[in-house]
Structures are given as structure tokens and as C-alpha cells.
Amino acid sequence: MADNAGVAVGKYRYTTLDILIIAVVAAIGGVVNAYVTGAWAKFIEGAVGPLGAALDNPFYIFWVIIVVLLVPKPGVAIVTSLLAVIVEMVAGSEDGSIVLVFGLLQGIGLELGFLVFRYARTLPAAILSGALCGIGCAICLTFIFGFDKLDPLPLVALFVALAVCDGLIGGILGYVIARGVNRAGFAGGTQTWERAV
């Protein structure tokens, strides 16, 4: 088979389909986050305070986990995470450019989690990735909302809660959904799925 620079189905290079899948999921995620999750999050955080972020953040980020599980290639997490927040911003989320910072740091966290497992499509990878994403989120919260001025105890609680919730809720949710998509016949990527959960 001839080599093809433009469209090689490689381990690293994104195919056109990869790009479109990233785009579509980021689009769905971005808009849902701007209009649905965003509204819920304000409600939850309004009622519970900043720690409430741990309850809503998993629902912001599980989209990215789905994409990485469907397109397990380096950089996909960061790209999707950023794209989703850009869409969120263009769609008019009132969180505005704050979400760009979140998108970047959370994307890095997600990327690292999958990198550790070398982009294997496994539940542990999804959970670790979610947990690191939670840390990224906590860092953003701390510096943007000025929580660094707080006592260390609540701050540590925030980090732990976010890591645990993002890892367990976001990671598992993302994995289960990606798995469902996979079962419906979309193979995607170059690696096989681990045996059933």
C-alpha cells in the first residue's frame, strides 16, 4: 500500500476522521457545558460553595475522556479540552475567558493520565486521567478565585475532592460511554480495547 502523507492511518498523525470526531464531541461538550452544565454548576456552587465544583466538574470533563478513548493519540486530550472551551466561549458562556485557562490546565492533567498508561483504553487510565484533571481544575480555582489566601485545610479538601470526583465520576462516566460507542461498532484508533469491564 502506498504511503500517503495526507491521510496516513498512523499512530500519531490525526486522520481527517480523528479531527472530525474531536470537533464533534468538543462541539457537543462545549455547548452542553455553556448552557446546561454551566447553569447547574452555578446552582450547585451557589448552594454548596466552591467545594461544589467537585460535584459538577466531572460533567464538564467527561467529554474529553470519551474522545481520548475513541482516538487514543498523543495530544488529543489537550486539543479537545481547549477546543471545547473555545466553543464554550464562542457560544457565549458567561464564564468567559476563564474557561480557556481551565481548558488548558485540565487538558494537561487529562493528557498526563493517559500518557502514564501510554494511551491504553482502560478504565484505570480514564480514572487517573480524570483525577489529574481534577488537580488541574483545583489549581485554576485556587489562583483565579483567589483561594490561595485560604487556610490550607479547606484548600487540601478542595484538591482531594476534585481529584476523587473527577477521577471516579468523570473517568467512569467517560469510560462507560466510550465503551458503549465502541460496542455499537465504532472501532477507532489503532489499539484494541481491554476485555469487558
Place this chain on the structure above:
Amino acid sequence: MTAPGSPSVTDRTPPLPRHEADAVAPAIVVEIHGLRYWYPEVATPVLDGIDLTVRQGEMLVVIGSSGGGKSTLMLALNGIVPKQLGGRVGGQVRVAGLDPLEHELHEMAAKVGLVFQDPDSQLASIFVRDEVAFGLQNLLVARPTIEERMTEALRFVGLSDALERDVFSLSGGEKQRVAIASVLAMEPELIVLDEPTANLDPNGARDVARLVAKLRDRGRTLILVEHQINDLAVLADRLVVLDAGQVRFDGPPREVLRAHGRAIRDELGLWIPQASEFALEVEARVGPLRIFPRAAAELPSGLQAKAPDPPARVTAAEEAPPILVRAEHVAYRYGGSVDALTDVSCTVRAGEVVALLGQNGSGKSTLASLLVGLRRPGGGSLTVCGHDARSAGIAVLAREVSYVFQYPEHQFVAETVGADVAYGLERRGTLPGEIAERVGAMLRRFELADLRERHPFKLSMGQKRRLSVADMLVTEPRLLILDEPTAGQDRRNTVALIGLLDELRARTGLAIIVITHDMALVGDWCERAIVLEAGRSIFEGATAALFGALDAGTVASGALHVPDTWAIARRLWPERGERVPLLDPVGLASSVTAVGR
């Protein structure tokens, strides 16, 4: 739409000599020898020894059963198969002198232009100008040239003023024409159209068909893929029939239909034009026809017929069956501004099959959503199975009325066929024992029992359609609404489905509303028809009466035309005017007594 089958555009295959030795002979555009192809991780080849030659200026129609590998073959022409989709290939392909395996995809892109079925999926851009320029930009064509070709291509497809529009504001037919313009702008030597009208309403389909005819008349080399021989297909110089991964028949459409029409219909399970079915029967019973017709318009003159047998489908009911739906001046408005329905009145009785017809946007889906309780009527009165639809919501109406979506994939909820059928019963709290029993019975009836553990998305097109209907029937509704049930289905699947539903209808008094653009289906299956036009019901009555009214012009809906069977009846019994019986091709043929000189 009526078949544009004028003699000037028929059978004009130039019998050119073959240039065996010279592979780049200008006359040959496509040359395929022994092409075999396996999808990744699939043991049996989809293409199993295809041989095909296409010459410059020819128009070829490829038909075959759904899932038969037509699209796959087309993707092999520019190398997407196997470069993008993986898998193994064998044999040889040359297109415009190039081997798609040896040349890069973008080199092939300048030679082969592909247009696909779904207008919504194949457009990559938001604006028409970006879409038409798309390929040229990728190939680094200079900007002045791009602008020139863009203008020219849009002019050719009749969308010159759409340059600055966004694709969301285009109708399906317009999107399809933009897709064709985008391919034309690249000036390919071969244009491949894969079921370009399958997702369009009759108006859109007619515009695209005109465009295809225009391309053909300009001497473009065209390959058209269809899963039935429809009005577009009869334009072709050659008809190629695929079966089991091979070319089974190849020749001028008339000859192929005359010689192999029965095999195509009965063995391969594909639709052939009703006029051809009729002609086959007549030739078998009475004698050869002067011209073998591909559409009613091509029937030779001089056919003689005795008075028709009395129609077999007389409903001799002593007392009229109960009324299930009674709509009086129903209105519905979206978001306080879009008047989707303004004045719809109709009735549907138990046990009947009613066609719900009308152009895109005439309000068919909106009416259906009122019947199932997804929305509540804004005005008028609507009674469904004894419930007032203004107060009864989805929880009440969805138990009585089921809706089968156009694309089965939309309604699958579970990961196995068995669980998917059981879903509706589970949600309503049926006891497990009863669920198992009813699901089992349903699966056996729909021939899905062996596939119980299969994932719904991994079924074939026909199986998906059957499952989507089984899903809805398992809860034993009194009224079933089918949205475009024949789209993308071949004859075998459709006949099987109709058989199942008819049996159920006779046994339980199930009423069926069919939303469709397929007038042959309306003529074959539906007893009555309701026509919507811009939110109003402009006709309700027997199907034969509708065809009469359409013919006489008293019902004017651009989306509707009479089916071949009715047009043939009209030819056979001209003295009866619009009051001719509605018969199937066999019934029609059995009345023919002489075929003229």
C-alpha cells in the same frame, strides 16, 4: 416525477474497439480487473472479482442489494478503499490512467469526484463558497482560477446566487447540488454519484435528476449508484447489476431488464420499474412488445385490454371499523411564530393503511408528533384512540400509538436486540415472565431470534428496519406510524415487512399511517391517503381517487406524482378517464389481450 425517457437520450453506448495493449487509451476511463476486497477483520470479501470497463462519456448505473458493496466499489476508484478504510485488496484498478494504489489520494482527487447520499453529512463547510472551493484550495490551485471555476460550477448547477449563503439555509436538493458543484469545480474525468437523490423529497430529487441529465448530455463520464432502477437510473447507457461481490449483469438498461428483469427482482430482491414488471408479464403472456418500457411513458401504443378483473382488495366490511384518529381543524405553532399546521382534518380507522403525503415542511412530522403526544395541538380538536390529545400527554398516547423513526439507529436504546425489544415493556412495568414471552414471540415473527444477542447497530439495513418495527409493536399499539419505511431498503426487505404488517393488521386491527414520498408504495399498499400542503390537509380519500385528482390537476402538490401502475391502467382503459382501478403489474398484465403490431 415523470421519467424523462425521451428517445433522444436512450441507448447510445458507442461500441468502441478495445485497446488492450494501450493502458492509457483516452477512451477508457475506468478499468477494473478481478477486484477483490476484504474489510478489516471480516472474513468474506465484499468485492469478489469485479470486472468493469467504463469509457469516456458513458453513463453507468450500478445497482445491487443494500449492503452489497456498491459504495465500497466506488471508494475503490479513488483509493479511499483501502487506504482510509484498511483491509486487503486484490486485482487491478485503473482510473484515468492512474492506479489508485500507487498514487496519492489527492492525485486521485483531481480525477474522480464523489458525491454521496446524505446531503447533511458530506458538506464540510459552513458557507457555500468554502464548500465549492474546498477541493481546489486543498490542491493549491491559484486563487483567480478558483474563483473562476467556483462561479462556473455554481452557474452550472443553477445556484449562482447562493455563493454567499450558508449551507444551513439550503434545502436538501440545494445541498446536493452544492456537493455536485464542489466536485465539478475540480474538473474530474469521472463523477461518481452514490444514491444522490435517496434522501431528497420529490422536488429536490427532480432538480438533481435534471442536473444529472445535463451532465450526461455534456458528455461527462458518470457512474451512478442506486439500490433500485428509478427514474434517474433509466437515463443510463449501461446498467450494471452487482450480486455477491461480482458483476452479474451488464448492458443497456432495456436489454438487461428485458432479459434479466425477473432474476433481478426475484433472485436478487431488487426493485425494477413497475412498467418493466408489467412488460415482463405481458411478454410472457401475450407476446413481445415493440419497445421494452422502463417507465409508463415508454409504453408502446397498440396495447389492447379487456375489462379489468374486479379489484381484489375490496374491503367488504359490513360495519365500518372504529375510528382511531379524528382530527378537526387541528393547528400547531412552533415557538409562537412558525405555523406548522394551520387546518388539518382527517380520520383514521382501525385496520387501515393510510398514506400521509406532502412536500418537505408541509407538516407531516409535526402531525405525527401530535398523534403520539410529543406535542399538544394548539387549536382544533384531535381525538386519538378515544383520548383528547389536548389533555392526554405522551404517557397516555404513546401506549396507543407507536412511531417508527426514519433512521432506525435513532431509536435503539439497548446493547442487544433482545434487550432493545424488551425495553418498552420494562418501562411500563410488565412482569418479567410476560416480557420474555412477548419478546420471544416478536423476535421469531420478525426473524430476529437468532440475532438476539447481537448489537442493534451491527445489524444489516433490513434487519435494523425490522427491529425498529418490532421494538414498537411489542407494546401492542393500536396505531403505528411509519416514517419513510422504504428509504434505503431493497425490495426483498420491504416486501417481507409489508407482509408481516398486513398479517398483524388482519389479526389485530392495527391501523398504520405511512409517511412517505414513495408513490409506488402508496399505490401498492395504502388504501387511503391524506395530503398536507403548507400545514393544511388538501386531500383525504381513496388512493385511486388521489391519483385521479393528481392526474386531473385538482390536487396540486409539487411533491406528488402518480405511480407507474396507475399510469399504465390509464393507458389500458382510456375510456374510463380518471376512474381506473388500481392494480399491481401482474393484475394489469392479465387484462392485456393484444400488444399491437
Place this chain on the structure above:
Amino acid sequence: MIFLYRPGSSFLHRMDSVSKSLWLLAVGLFVLVSADWRVNALVFGAVLLTGFVLGGVSPAMLVRRLLPLWIVAIWLLVLFSVIYPGGVTPLFHLGPITGTREGFTYGLAIAFRVLSLGSSSVFFAATTDPRRMVNEYIEILHLPYRAAFAFYAALRFLPLVQTEAATVRNARALRAQGKVAVGVRDRLQLLRSLTVALLVNMIRRVEVTAIAMDSRGFGAYRTRTSIDDIVRPRSGILFALAWCALVLAYIVVFVVLGGHGPLAAPITGGS
């Protein structure tokens, strides 16, 4: 559509999107490094002026858009007044809870920070044509066009996603015969089932799109011909650069040399 962009001819509309992004970043950086409420309030005021006067955005729209953010801002204000560790000067009493002056000013700084970030990007979104943004990122920043296309494709498919989502939701409602999901477990199930169906149906569609794009040579070369003129008014560039200069100056003078900044106390002791 779902997007905020409204065509117009204001200064912000005419400005190229790379410069506008730079402005957005400058505003963001400004309020992030500053924890002084007066500075952040000034920045917020400047952003509002920019949007209303230079962008022609209606104040009513901004107020409506930022409604949830006002609530968050007030929340932060109350929260920090009460729990700010460095707080000594009582400001108000709510039963047993005491709000401090130091906490209040710190909360004010954070509130203005959040509001500046929110409003600046609303102005950005309202005045930036996404298509032009993609083109300018490719032409000016030399972003690889395949990457930029991901953004364009996201916008392209959104309307389709909306209709697919509605269909899939209706299908589920019908099949469940109007039984709504109750309880956390049921809801999560529904969320999963809806998302899977939506994704699978969208992926089926984009598989076709990908083939249609590849068949027309997408990705053939590193670059592709542009069919748009890039217009970059100089005033726009200068505007963005001025903001950058201001931020840098602030950072150097007050943060590096002067001891303001996020890691310093908001209002130094006795001043």
C-alpha cells in the same frame, strides 16, 4: 444560531481576531496578576467601555449574559469577607459570623477579576466572526489548517448535533412511553444512553464527511490556497499592543518591584 456573534461594523468588529485575542489575553493577565480591587475595578470599567463604545454591544445583553456571574461574584464577596484568614477589622456581623474589611476588599478584587474575564470574552464572542477567526489564525499565526479546521468543523456540525439530539431524545421519550427518569441511577442511565446514541449517530455521519473531505484532497499539502483577503486595521493592532504594554508596565512596576500581585496581601497593612 446558538452563537453570540452578531455582524456589525464597530471597531471591535473590524479589528482582526488575532489582535482581539491578544487584547483578551492582556485583560485576563491583568486581572490575574492583580489582587487589588481598585486595579481590577479599573480594568473592568475599561473593558465595559471597550465593549459598549468600541464594540457596539448593548449593556442589556451583557447584563443578561452575565447574570449567573453576578451571583458568583456576590458569593465570593460574602465568602471572602467571612473566611479570609488575614481579616482583622470587623466590617459587619451576621449573627455569630463576622465579616472583615480585609476579606471584603479581597473578595471585591476577586469579584472584579471574574467579571472582567467574563465580560471581555462576551465582547470577544459577540464581535468575532468564527469563519474570519479561523482564516486569520491560519494566515497570520500560521496555525496548521487541519488543526484550525477542527474548530470550523465544530461549528459546522453544531446545528446537526442539535437536531440529532432532539430526535434521539424524542425517540427515548416515546420508547419509554412518557416514563421520566427518576432518581440518580435512572438519570445517569439516561445520560449514558442519550450520549451514546448521539455520539454513535454523529460518528456515523462524520465518517461520511471524512471520506468526502479526503476524496477532495484534504490534507494534501502543508498549506492550502486562501480565498479571503486578510484585513488588519492598524488601529486594532495598536489597541491590542497598548493593552499589552499596560499590563507589562503594571507587572514590572507594581508586582515585581512593588509587591502587589496574587501572592501578596491585597492591601498592605496600614496604607
